[in-house]
Amino acid sequence: MTEAKPAKTPARILSIAGSDSGGGAGIQADIKAIAMNGGFAMTAVTAITVQNTQGVYGVIPVPQDAIAGQIKVTLSDIGADVIKTGMLGDRKTIETVSGILNDFAAETPRVIDPVMVATSGDRLLASDAVDVLKNLLVPGAFLLTPNAPEAEILSGKAVESVDGQRRAAERMLESGAKAVLVKGGHVGGDVIVDVLQTEYDEFFFESPRIETTSTHGTGCTLASAIATHIGLGKALPDAVSAGRDYLLKAIESAKPLGQGHGPVNHGWPLDEER
Numbered sequence: 001m002t003e004a005k006p007a008k009t010p011a012r013i014l015s016i017a018g019s020d021s022g023g024g025a026g027i028q029a030d031i032k033a034i035a036m037n038g039g040f041a042m043t044a045v046t047a048i049t050v051q052n053t054q055g056v057y058g059v060i061p062v063p064q065d066a067i068a069g070q071i072k073v074t075l076s077d078i079g080a081d082v083i084k085t086g087m088l089g090d091r092k093t094i095e096t097v098s099g100i101l102n103d104f105a106a107e108t109p110r111v112i113d114p115v116m117v118a119t120s121g122d123r124l125l126a127s128d129a130v131d132v133l134k135n136l137l138v139p140g141a142f143l144l145t146p147n148a149p150e151a152e153i154l155s156g157k158a159v160e161s162v163d164g165q166r167r168a169a170e171r172m173l174e175s176g177a178k179a180v181l182v183k184g185g186h187v188g189g190d191v192i193v194d195v196l197q198t199e200y201d202e203f204f205f206e207s208p209r210i211e212t213t214s215t216h217g218t219g220c221t222l223a224s225a226i227a228t229h230i231g232l233g234k235a236l237p238d239a240v241s242a243g244r245d246y247l248l249k250a251i252e253s254a255k256p257l258g259q260g261h262g263p264v265n266h267g268w269p270l271d272e273e274r
Contacts, residue, residue, distance in 0.1 A: 011039040011231030014074055015224060016067075016097055017086030017115070018047040018059075018124070024263025025217030026087060030224040032266035037246055039228035042078060044070035046097070047089050049124075053216055053258030056124070064092060068100045075104045081231035083108050085137065086220050087115040091129040098136040109142035109230060112177075113223035114150050130154075139176030143236065145223045146172075148186035159186075162193050162204075169197040179236055181226075185218070196240055203237050205244055214254030214262040221264055222247045 013034045020026035027043050034041035046067055050058035074080070083105060088094050101110070114133060116125040125133070130153060138144060138154065146168075148159040155171035158164050165182040172180045179198040187193070189209070196203040226243035234242060250264035253271065257263060265271070 011228050012042065012079055012081045013039045013224070013227050013231055014042045014044065014071070014080040014083045015086065016044040016046060016071065016083065016088070017113075017220065018049050018089065019045050020049055020051055020217070022052040022216070022258070022263070024053065024257075025220045029217040029220040029263070029266065030084065030086065033221045033224035033246070034228050036266055036269050037225045037228040037232075037242070039231055040078075041224075042074045042080065044074065044097075046087060046093050049087075052260070053262050054260035059089065059124075061089060061093070064096045067093060068096050071097070071100045072104060080105060080108055082111060082142075082227045084111040084113065084224055084227040086113050086223070087124050088129070088133070089124065090126045091132040094129055094132045094136055110137075110140070111143045111145065111223050111227040111230065112137050112141040113145045113219055114138075114154060115219065116150050116153065134175060138172060141177045142179065142230070143226065144172055144177040144180045145183065145219070145226070146180070147183045147219060151182045161187060162195060165193070165195040166197070166202070169195055173197060173199065181240060183219070183222070185215075194240070194244065196237060198236065201237075203240070205241065207244065207248055210248070210251050212251060212254060213260075214251060214256070214264055216258075216261040216263045218247060218251065218264060221250060221266065 015030035018026045031041040048060040151159045151168040155168035157168040169180040169182045182195045184193045194205040225246045229239035229242045253265040253268045
């Protein structure tokens with residue numbers, strides 16, 4: 001009998017985000033995207049949302065000690081190669097998450113998706129929490145992934161063109177982020193341009209706009225896919241490119257679900273194997 005070779009440890013990704021009962025965004029999207037891109041997903045649920053493809057009908061916060069406990073026990077046992085944050089909801093949760101990460105994972109790269117508004121238009125971050133997010137999570141972020149409206153709020157710059165995306169990214173770098181990906185899905189035009197700026201370089205990622213209503217969870221999915229590729233050891237521009245490729249195929253192959261903004265097809269790599 002031959003001995004089994006030790007399995008290679010997968011990229012360990014801790015997602016700190018809200019739960020989406022519709023399954024297309026939040027923690028549910030994160031788990032799917034992380035797994036499909038070759039990582040091992042761990043979670044710390046910050047809130048339970050009552051939502052489907054048509055909207056958010058309720059948000060039930062998770063107690064602060066439960067949020068901190070999920071993060072603490074996960075990191076102290078399994079550890080994490082990358083930490084990805086999504087919906088945090090309010091200033092107290094941001095303070096809790098920032099504090100526990102500083103205590104238990106100060107050197108672990110963080111991909112910060114500043115979730116503020118759902119695809120349906122429902123607000124997911126209290127207005128009084130924006131400055132707390134700017135002060136506690138933007139500084140030191142390995143990668144910040146705002147869409148255009150979020151970039152406007154975080155930078156104070158208008159984001160209506162690629163030039164606006166660039167100016168907003170510059171301002172967020174000045175605020176302490178190590179790299180910023182300003183997504184262009186909300187910027188008009190037939191071609192979507194995502195702008196990545198680091199402390200030293202600037203990169204542009206272009207793709208044709210896909211006409212579809214299956215866009216629920218795109219931000220969560222992209223941030224989680226990128227986080228996984230960072231955890232797998234890819235350089236940041238390559239991780240962003242790989243994450244975008246995964247998301248674009250997930251949008252293109254999305255199956256019609258629900259009566260509103262349907263989810264992307266997270267499992268498309270499995271479809272290709274069948």
